[in-house]
Amino acid sequence: MNQKTLNLSIGVIAFISAILNYAGLASMVDDSWMQKGLCALTSVAVFTALYLFWTWAFGVMPELRHPQKRFASWLTVACGVIGIIALSAYWNVVALAKNEIDTLSKQSVIPRVERFYATAIRQSGVYISVKPELVGFASDIGAKANGEATNGSITGSAGKGGVTAVLRQLQASVANIVLSVDEALDVNSNLKNKGDKCLEQLHQNIQENKSYGASVNCINNVVSDLSNQNIASSVEHAMDGLTSSIIMPVSIKTDKQRQAVQNILDGLQNRADNFASKVRSINNNIIDPLIVERPNIMAGILIYWKSIIPAIATAIAIDLVPLIILIFKVLLYRDAETRDDPRHLWTISELSDAMAQFKQISDQSTAQIAPSTEPKKLSDFDFEDHDKKADGL
Secondary structure, three states: OOHHHHHHHHHHHHHHHHHHHHHHHHOOOOOOHHHHHHHHHHHHHHHHHHHHHHHHHHHHHHHOOOHHHHHHHHHHHHHHHHHHHHHHHHHHHHHHHHHHHHHHHHHOHHHHHHHHHHHHHHHHOHHHHHHHHHHHHHHHHHHHHHHHHHHOOOOOOOOOOHHHHHHHHHHHHHHHHHHHHHHHHHHHHHHHHHHHHHHHHHHHHHHOOOOOHHHHHHHHHHHHHHHHHOHHHHHHHHHHOOOOOOOOOOOOOOHHHHHHHHHHHHHHHHHHHHHHHHHHOOOOOOOOOOOOOOOOHHHHHHHOHHHHHHHHHHHHHHHHHHHHHHHHHHHHHHHHHHOOOOOOOOOHHHHHHHHHHHHHHHHHHHHHHOOOOOOOOOOOOOHHHHHHHHHHO
16 A cells, blocks of 8 residues: 555545544534534544544654664554544544434333333222222121111110111211222222323334423323322221211210220221221332433443444444554564565665665666777777878888
8 A cells, every 4th residue: 555545545534533523523512603613623623633643653653663662652552542532433423323322212211101100000009909898897887787776786775776876877987988999099090091191102202203201291290190199098097087086876875885885986996997007008108200311422322332332333443444554554564674675664765865876876887788889999000101101102
């Protein structure tokens, strides 16, 4: 590869890298002439720096013969390569992988939102498990009331007296709690339908590369409404004060009747307290709204680097191809040097002196070997003098 071809190749590589640098920088700044102009100037600086660095490296390193100077030159090249990777190659990656990083960051939103939404749905339905026990509690109270009214199972005297009235009040209280749970279930079902539509819209917006902020806000609102139901807390408080709101019938006059009613209330309240403790143990923490932050392109490279390894390799290779060529050229020079082959080893001044000396030697050899065009004198006899003497006789 002659020097002209080498410089042209370095120029093409530096130009491509400068274009990629401009594309990477321009994707990170505002869409204004000032910002775009600064990006263009930076890309020109990158082109100039890359071209000068590699042309000087090719011009200097193969000519160095002293080991210390060779080591210093390779150390300089290593520092330059680190600078190229840290600055130019990084923006090359941004330019090549921008769309992929943007796609990956959007796709990562879906599983985050789905986990958040599923947690809210699961937590909002924890009190559903208490409904069968509440229904059973109300049925037990109703059975006691029926037994007292029919057979006098509590006081010994059948009839719808004061004890039966107290039991009917307790049965109605528990039935109201069951009713509130049913109403909450209906509300949750409607909210879940709304949340499913929001999630479906989120999938569609991301697939069509549209803004998805409104869909995330919609899901946050649904989760907030689910948390505000807080039925478990309502059931807990209702069970804690189940017997406190009972109105004692006027028909209860004797101590025996009062004691019977009190025994019933104590037993049912004890059962209600145990039920309230069970409800209290249910985890019903308020879920904080989900905040979806899309990482910028620079942070996205660090987050999704495993998915863009081909782009990273391409970006680095564009800037480091001259390094591979430089290594080959230096090895070629060293090999010629070990074989005592002067080709490719002389400097321009040495080659110029050698050519001048070769021309001088060639001219001298030509002058000695070429035949003379002048007539050669074969003997010392003077024919003209002999003719003159003959005429005088």
